[in-house]
Amino acid sequence: MIRRLSQARERGIPEATVARLPLYLRALNGMAERGLATVSSEDLAVAAGVNSAKLRKDLSHLGSYGTRGVGYDVEYLIYQISRELGLTQDWAVAIVGVGNLGRALANYGGFVSRGFRVAALLDADPEVVGDHIAGLNVEHIDELEAVIRRRGVSIVVLATPAVAAQQVADRVVAAGVTSILNFAPVVLSVPEGVDIRKVDLSIELQILAFHEQRKTDRTSGGPAMAEEWPEAVDL
Amino acid sequence: MIRRLSQARERGIPEATVARLPLYLRALNGMAERGLATVSSEDLAVAAGVNSAKLRKDLSHLGSYGTRGVGYDVEYLIYQISRELGLTQDWAVAIVGVGNLGRALANYGGFVSRGFRVAALLDADPEVVGDHIAGLNVEHIDELEAVIRRRGVSIVVLATPAVAAQQVADRVVAAGVTSILNFAPVVLSVPEGVDIRKVDLSIELQILAFHEQRKTDRTSGGPAMAEEWPEAVDL
DNA sequence: CTCACTTTGTGCACCGGTTCACAAAAGGAC
DNA sequence: GTCCTTTTGTGAACCGGTGCACAAAGTGAG
Numbered sequence: 451m452i453r454r455l456s457q458a459r460e461r462g463i464p465e466a467t468v469a470r471l472p473l474y475l476r477a478l479n480g481m482a483e484r485g486l487a488t489v490s491s492e493d494l495a496v497a498a499g500v501n502s503a504k505l506r507k508d509l510s511h512l513g514s515y516g517t518r519g520v521g522y523d524v525e526y527l528i529y530q531i532s533r534e535l536g537l538t539q540d541w542a543v544a545i546v547g548v549g550n551l552g553r554a555l556a557n558y559g560g561f562v563s564r565g566f567r568v569a570a571l572l573d574a575d576p577e578v579v580g581d582h583i584a585g586l587n588v589e590h591i592d593e594l595e596a597v598i599r600r601r602g603v604s605i606v607v608l609a610t611p612a613v614a615a616q617q618v619a620d621r622v623v624a625a626g627v628t629s630i631l632n633f634a635p636v637v638l639s640v641p642e643g644v645d646i647r648k649v650d651l652s653i654e655l656q657i658l659a660f661h662e663q664r665k666t667d668r669t670s671g672g673p674a675m676a677e678e679w680p681e682a683v684d685l
Numbered sequence: 686m687i688r689r690l691s692q693a694r695e696r697g698i699p700e701a702t703v704a705r706l707p708l709y710l711r712a713l714n715g716m717a718e719r720g721l722a723t724v725s726s727e728d729l730a731v732a733a734g735v736n737s738a739k740l741r742k743d744l745s746h747l748g749s750y751g752t753r754g755v756g757y758d759v760e761y762l763i764y765q766i767s768r769e770l771g772l773t774q775d776w777a778v779a780i781v782g783v784g785n786l787g788r789a790l791a792n793y794g795g796f797v798s799r800g801f802r803v804a805a806l807l808d809a810d811p812e813v814v815g816d817h818i819a820g821l822n823v824e825h826i827d828e829l830e831a832v833i834r835r836r837g838v839s840i841v842v843l844a845t846p847a848v849a850a851q852q853v854a855d856r857v858v859a860a861g862v863t864s865i866l867n868f869a870p871v872v873l874s875v876p877e878g879v880d881i882r883k884v885d886l887s888i889e890l891q892i893l894a895f896h897e898q899r900k901t902d903r904t905s906g907g908p909a910m911a912e913e914w915p916e917a918v919d920l
Numbered sequence: 921c922t923c924a925c926t927t928t929g930t931g932c933a934c935c936g937g938t939t940c941a942c943a944a945a946a947g948g949a950c
Numbered sequence: 951g952t953c954c955t956t957t958t959g960t961g962a963a964c965c966g967g968t969g970c971a972c973a974a975a976g977t978g979a980g
Contacts (some may be wrong), residue, residue, distance in 0.1 A: 464966075464967070465966090465967095466894050466966080466968090467967095468892055469888070469892055471765060471891070471895075472885075472888040472891040472892070473872070473886065473888070475891075476870065490926090490927065490928090491927075491928070491929095492927085496889075497872070498757040499871060499872040499874075501968075501969065502969095503930095503969050503970070503971090504967090504968065504969070505927095505928080506927090506928065506929060506930085507927095507930075507968085507969090509929090510928085510929055510930075510965095514928085514929075516927080516928050516929080517927085517975090517976065517977090518926075518927050518928040518929080518974075518975040518976040518977090519925080519926045519927050519928080519930080519975070519976040519977050519978090520926080520927070520928090520976070520977070521926095521927070521928085521980060522928090534895070535894055535895045535898075536894040536895055536897065536898030537889050537891065537894060539898070541890075541894055541897070543890070549789075549793045550788060550789035550793070551789040551793070553789065554784075554785035554786040554788065554789040555886065557785045558785070558786070559887060560886060562885040564887070564891075565855055565891075565894065566887075566890055566894075570958080573725065573836075604897055604901075605890065605893055605894070605897065606728055628897065628900060629893040629896065629897045630893075631886075631889055631893060635711065635795055637708070637712075637732070637733060637734040639734075643900075644897045645893060645897070647889045647892060647893055649884055649886070649889060650707075651790065651793060651795060651866075651884070652707065652799070652801075653704070653707040653708070653886060654866055654882045655705055655776075655778070655801055655866060656706070656710075656770050656772065656799075656800075657703055657707070657882060658840055658864040658865075658866060658880060658882055659770055659771040659772060659776055659800060659801075659840070659864075660703050660706075660769070660770045660771055661862045661864065661880045662771065662776070662840065662863065662880070663770075663771030663774070664840055665863060665878075666839075680697040699936075699937070700936085700937095701937060701938090702937095725956090725957065725958090726957075726958070726959095727957085736938075736939070738938080738939055738940070738941090738959095738960095739937090739938065739939075740956090741958065741960085742937095742939095742957060742959080742960075744939085744958095745957090745958085745959055745960075749958085749959075751957080751959080752945090752946065752947090753944075753945040753946045753947090753956075753957050753958040753959080754945070754946040754947050754948090754956045754957050754958080755946070755947075755956080755957070756957070756958085757958090794970090835957075857946080870953080874976050877970095915969085
C-alpha cells in the first residue's frame, strides 16, 4: 500500500501547527519511555493539553499516519514529527552574550538533548573571554564570523544587552545565518528571509500583571477612573 | 469635554492587544527619554515593529487618547498603558528554583525596572538555601506558603526541574496565587481561574529548526521521502 | 461473511484578529 | 469664517485557526 505523502504535505504546514509539534513530541517521548506502543488522539491530546480534534488536524498535515480504530504508533509518530521539525539532523547553535542568561542557556540540558548542540559561546567582555562554561571556551566576539563559518553554525541565540543586540544581529546575518532566537528586549530589524523568534521575560510578566489586576479589580469594585491623570508620575 | 472612557473599554481588551501593549510601552519609554512630546501612530508602529492600523485599533481599545492631525502625547500614553497593564502598582514576584535559570532571572534587570519586585527566592536543595543572590537570601521550599502570605506574593515564576514543577504549582495555587510564569518544560494542569504563561526555550529552537530546514531544503532540491523509515533510529 | 465498536481524517460553520480604506476631527494658513 | 493638510478611529472584508460532528476506515467477535 502506497502512502500519498506528497498529497497531504505538498506545501506548507500552518504556523500554529508547527508551534504545537514540539509539544506533541515531548508527550510522545514520555509515552515511549513508559513503553506505550500506540496512543489515541484523545490520550495524546490530553497529555499535550490540547483539543483532540485539533491534534488530529495537526497530524493530518504531516500525512496520514494513524490507524482508525487503533490510534498512532508512538515510535513511528516520534520519527515523523522529528523529521518534519528537522531534528533528525544536528544543529550547531552559537550563544552570543555570556551573562547570567547566556550561562543559563549554555547549561540548559534541554538544548543539547534533541538535535541541538551548543557549538560556541561568544562575548565582548575580556573578563569573560577564556572562561570555561558547560565544557566550552568563551571566545571573543571578534571571532564571530570565523566561528560561524568554521563550525557550521546555523542558529544564533542572542543573550546580549539590549544595546548590542541589533549590531550583533547585523553581523550574524551578514555571516549568512538566517535563524535567530532573541532574548534581548529590542525589536530587531533584519532582511527578508531571516527568521527571528523572540523571548521576552518582562513582556510575559506584564501580561500576567494585566490579568492579575483584572482579577483583583473584580473583587474590590470597579477601577477608579480619574478624569485628570497625576501629572508627576514617575515612570 | 467629557471623555466616554467607560464606552471604549467597558469590557475586555483583546488578548492579542494585551500582548502588544508592553511592546508599545517600551518604544514609548525610549521616545520619552529622547525627549519626544508627541508621536504619530505611524512612527510608533515602526518603532514597535507592527502595522500602524493595528496599533491604532489596539490603542482605541484603551480609549480615545490621540489627537487627529497631531498624534499621541507620549507621556500621557505611557501613563495610560502602564495603568491598563497594572504597572502603576507594585507586584511581588517569587522565583522558585535557583538553578542557572533562576539565578539569571533573579539578576535580570528588566524584572525590577517596571512594577515588578523579586520578593523571594526558593529552592529545595539545602546546598543552595542560604545563598545570597541579587541581594536576596535563598529560602527553603518548605517556607513557600509562609513566604507567599507574608510578602504578598501574587506572581510566581517556576524555574524548577520539570519533575518538580507540577508539585510546586499545586502548592502555589493552594496558597492563593493565580498567576504563574512557567519555564519548566511540562504542561501544568491548574484549576480554572489560574493564569499560566509558558516560556519554553527548546520549543522556540525547534520552531526555528523547522523553518531553517525548509530554507535549506529549497536550495538543495526536494526532500528525499523514504517509503520505509529507518527502523533503528536513535531518538 | 455480518455486525458492533473504535478511532481517524475532514467538511463546515464559527470566531478572533488583521488589514485596507475612508470618513471624521483637529490644526494651521489666510 | 473657508480651505487644505495631517492623522486618528473604525466599518467592513478578509484570513487563519478552532472545534463540532460525522462519514470513512479499521479491528475483533461470532
